[in-house]
Amino acid sequence: xxxxxxxxxxxxxxxxxxxxxxxxxxxxxxxxxxxxxxxxxxxxxxxxxxxxxxxxxxxxxxxxxxxxxxxxxxxxxxxxxxxxxxxxxxxxxxxxxxxxxxxxxxxxxxxxxxxxxxxxxxxxxxxxxxxxxxxxxxxxxxxxxxxxxxxxxxxxxxxxxxxxxxxxxxxxxxxxxxxxxxxxxxxxxxxxxxxxxxxxxxxxxx
Amino acid sequence: xxxxxxxxxxxxxxxxxxxxxxxxxxxxxxxxxxxxxxxxxxxxxxxxxxxxxxxxxxxxxxxxxxxxxxxxxxxxxxxxxxxxxxxxxxxxxxxxxxxxxxxxxxxxxxxxxxxxxxxxxxxxxxxxxxxxxxxxxxxxxxxxxxxxxxxxxxxxxxxxxxxxxxxxxxxxxxxxxxxxxxxxxxxxxxxxxxxxxxxxxxxxxxxxxxxxxxxxxxxxxxxxxxxxxxxxxxxxxxxxxxxxxxxxxxxxxxxxxxxxxxxxxxxxxxxxxxxxxxxxxxxxxxxxxxxxxxxxxxxxxxxxxxxxxxxxxxxxxx
Numbered sequence: 001x002x003x004x005x006x007x008x009x010x011x012x013x014x015x016x017x018x019x020x021x022x023x024x025x026x027x028x029x030x031x032x033x034x035x036x037x038x039x040x041x042x043x044x045x046x047x048x049x050x051x052x053x054x055x056x057x058x059x060x061x062x063x064x065x066x067x068x069x070x071x072x073x074x075x076x077x078x079x080x081x082x083x084x085x086x087x088x089x090x091x092x093x094x095x096x097x098x099x100x101x102x103x104x105x106x107x108x109x110x111x112x113x114x115x116x117x118x119x120x121x122x123x124x125x126x127x128x129x130x131x132x133x134x135x136x137x138x139x140x141x142x143x144x145x146x147x148x149x150x151x152x153x154x155x156x157x158x159x160x161x162x163x164x165x166x167x168x169x170x171x172x173x174x175x176x177x178x179x180x181x182x183x184x185x186x187x188x189x190x191x192x193x194x195x196x197x198x199x200x201x202x203x204x205x206x
Numbered sequence: 207x208x209x210x211x212x213x214x215x216x217x218x219x220x221x222x223x224x225x226x227x228x229x230x231x232x233x234x235x236x237x238x239x240x241x242x243x244x245x246x247x248x249x250x251x252x253x254x255x256x257x258x259x260x261x262x263x264x265x266x267x268x269x270x271x272x273x274x275x276x277x278x279x280x281x282x283x284x285x286x287x288x289x290x291x292x293x294x295x296x297x298x299x300x301x302x303x304x305x306x307x308x309x310x311x312x313x314x315x316x317x318x319x320x321x322x323x324x325x326x327x328x329x330x331x332x333x334x335x336x337x338x339x340x341x342x343x344x345x346x347x348x349x350x351x352x353x354x355x356x357x358x359x360x361x362x363x364x365x366x367x368x369x370x371x372x373x374x375x376x377x378x379x380x381x382x383x384x385x386x387x388x389x390x391x392x393x394x395x396x397x398x399x400x401x402x403x404x405x406x407x408x409x410x411x412x413x414x415x416x417x418x419x420x421x422x423x424x425x426x427x428x429x430x431x432x433x434x435x436x437x438x439x440x441x442x443x444x445x446x447x448x449x450x451x452x453x454x455x456x457x458x459x460x461x462x463x464x465x466x467x468x469x470x471x472x473x474x475x476x477x478x479x480x481x482x483x484x485x486x487x488x489x490x491x492x493x494x495x496x497x498x499x500x501x502x503x504x505x506x507x508x509x510x511x512x513x514x515x516x517x518x519x520x521x522x523x524x
Contacts, residue, residue: 022501023357026445030353070413077406084405103452104445106409109357112443174351175512182498182505189497 004129011133017110018141018181019188024108027101028141029177035158038146040094041101042139044087046132048079048105049114053131055079056119063120072115073106080105110134148180239308239327245281245296249308249325251315254289259314261285266294267309271326274307302329335466342470345521348446349478350512355446359479360504362440369483373476375434377469379441380450383415384468387451388461401455408451416442446471481511 015021018028031037052075056063063071084102088095095102105111114134119127150156153171155163170176192198239249259265261283268278281295294308308325348354362372387408395401420438423431441447450471454464485507494503 022360025356025360026353029356070410073409073413074406077409081402081405085402100449100452103405104354104448106405107443107445107448109443170513173512173516174353175509175516177353178505178509178512182502182509185505186495186497186502189499189502193497 004126007126007129008133008136011130011135011137012140013137015134016137016141016188017134018138018145019185021110021113022185023110023113024138025181026104027108028145029174029181031098031101032142032146032149032177032180033153033172034150034156035143035146036094037098038142039139040087040091041098042135042142044083044098044102045105045108045111045138046135047083048076049111049135049138050128050131051079051082052076052111052115053119053127054124056115057122057124057127060120068116068120069112072112076111076115077106110138145177145180145184148184149176152176239306239325241300241302241327241329242293245299246293247296247300247306247308247327248291248293249310249327250291251310251313251323252290253315253320255285255292256314256316257285257289259312260289260292265311267311268294268296269307270301271305271307278306304328331462335462338463338466339470340521342467343474343477344515344518347474347478347515347518348449348471349475350508350515352449354449355444355475358440358444359475359482359508360501362437363479363482363504364486366480366483366487368437369479370476371434372437372440373472373479375437376441376444376447377472377476379416379419379438380447380472380475381465381468383412383447384450384454384471385461385465386415387411388454388459388464391451391455404452404455405448408448412447412451413442446475478511482508 011017017023018025027041031041052072055075056072080103083105087102114130118130122130147157149171150158151162152168153166153173153176155161155166168176171180239247241247263280263283266280266283268280269276270278278300279297281297284293284295285291286293300306305326305328308327310323310325313320313323342348346352349356349359358372362368390407390411391404395404395407416438420431420435423435423438450468451464453459454467459467482504486504489503489507498506
């Protein structure tokens with residue numbers, strides 16, 4: 001049980017997919033104009049990550065190593081198709097804004113890299129918690145970025161007026177997303193520098 | 207040497223395709239009309255028609271092609287001096303991206319009734335394609351305003367040479383795969399009512415296609431493969447390659463529009479990659495704060511680029 005909690009915590013902060021591993025950056029900038037969008041896409045990613053991790057963990061002995069990548073892609077595409085049909089029923093309004101990105105979860109690097117690095121080697125339970133941690137870390141990243149952009153760009157939080165005016169309209173514009181992610185990454189680097197005393201090797205290395 | 211030959215061949219293919227587009231656009235204009243500025247459209251008859259007939263508004267019925275029941279009120283009809291072309295003016299402004307049908311009842315020429323005639327009024331295809339190309343390339347650049355393909359964008363923009371190689375390979379692959387996905391979608395998926403399978407089918411098609419290009423290039427042209435082969439594998443993980451067929455499917459694009467969107471997306475991506483690599487080569491020798499090293503500063507530079515690309519939104523005049 002203890003190890004499972006560590007796995008979830010690992011995905012949430014120390015190996016946060018967006019700010020530390022720098023994987024799947026496209027949605028992190030694109031849909032985070034408000035918290036709601038970020039939350040919905042985050043939940044979709046949690047769903048896909050957990051279910052494809054479990055599927056791969058169960059069926060790994062049947063998948064020939066040489067064709068594993070196409071097999072993983074098909075498994076992910078299967079679960080994405082499922083969530084793509086469920087989401088419009090749950091929240092049609094928000095879905096309209098993130099529709100393209102829900103379909104694009106297929107090509108998110110984070111999911112396939114977790115399958116390759118973790119689920120294909122470990123049994124079912126750790127794979128489940130690893131998927132959950134990575135998905136939650138991704139959701140956390142999207143929500144944090146969304147909150148900052150919505151607060152400064154529109155003066156709102158969760159669609160409710162907080163400030164009553166718009167301090168920095170640029171945050172809602174395309175450019176704002178890049179700035180916010182850049183600054184949050186720098187902040188994570190700074191925190192690591194304060195804690196460990198080492199200058200980290202850039203936000204993420206591909 | 208090999209690369210330049212390859213470029214010449216791909217350029218020729220593009221030119222032939224473009225000629226086909228322009229040719230088909232001119233062939234379409236028989237019995238068709240065009241939009242004029244300020245709520246107007248022009249239709250031309252094959253023969254001189256009577257002024258009395260033409261200026262009677264009740265002889266013309268105008269509606270948008272999908273809604274034949276909603277008539278659009280005409281303000282006036284003016285015949286030109288040679289009596290072969292008429293300009294219709296409307297009370298409300300027209301939606302120039304829609305298709306309109308003009309029905310002319312009992313066309314009368316020198317007292318003789320020639321029967322009814324229909325005109326299809328729409329934007330010229332070349333114009334539509336140019337708007338799509340410009341839109342995908344600059345106005346809605348996939349990297350800077352739609353934020354797609356960022357992983358690859360940050361991954362390979364460290365050196366100018368790799369950026370150019372990736373840009374060229376990506377443009378070629380995306381043009382071909384967008385066209386192929388269009389054919390699959392309209393002839394197989396839509397025909398069999400399997401629309402919901404499009405995610406699985408598109409990603410499968412792209413993966414197979416990239417693998418095929420990889421295998422063929424390795425045998426046919428080893429030099430080119432050595433130059434561009436590394437980028438081929440990376441392309442599969444680029445969101446743009448899946449986003450373009452999906453956008454094509456959702457907005458009901460035809461074959462040429464699909465191809466043009468692919469081309470625009472490819473060129474736009476190559477442009478973004480090249481610009482970014484120029485800046486990042488300079489960044490290497492700059493004194494950046496240690497916590498901003500690497501990706502954080504790259505993100506902020508991209509933000510500045512996005513800000514600059516916002517200026518292109520003024521280009522959407524078509």
